[in-house]
Amino acid sequence: EAQALPPLIWEQALSACQQLHEQRIKRITALQNTFPTLHFMVLIALGSSLLTAFLMETNQDVLVFLNAIQLRLLWSILVGTG
Numbered sequence: 001e002a003q004a005l006p007p008l009i010w011e012q013a014l015s016a017c018q019q020l021h022e023q024r025i026k027r028i029t030a031l032q033n034t035f036p037t038l039h040f041m042v043l044i045a046l047g048s049s050l051l052t053a054f055l056m057e058t059n060q061d062v063l064v065f066l067n068a069i070q071l072r073l074l075w076s077i078l079v080g081t082g
Contacts, residue, residue: 054078 005013054075 050078 057074057078058071
């Protein structure tokens with residue numbers, strides 16, 4: 001003799017399964033969304049301008065004697081303000 005589940009437990013189990021299914025759909029949708037190409041083009045442009053600014057700042061006769069720590073500090077300042 002198999003006993004039937006009480007209606008309250010059955011409803012709670014169905015509700016939990018429905019919530020789990022909805023969360024799964026949200027997660028899959030979020031993973032399938034991709035950034036537009038323009039986003040990556042902007043990131044490339046910003047990175048290129050940052051690198052160009054660093055190379056222009058360090059390509060001066062006055063800065064010939066900068067040591068590694070000073071160059072790292074200059075790079076940090078440029079990245080921090082960019």
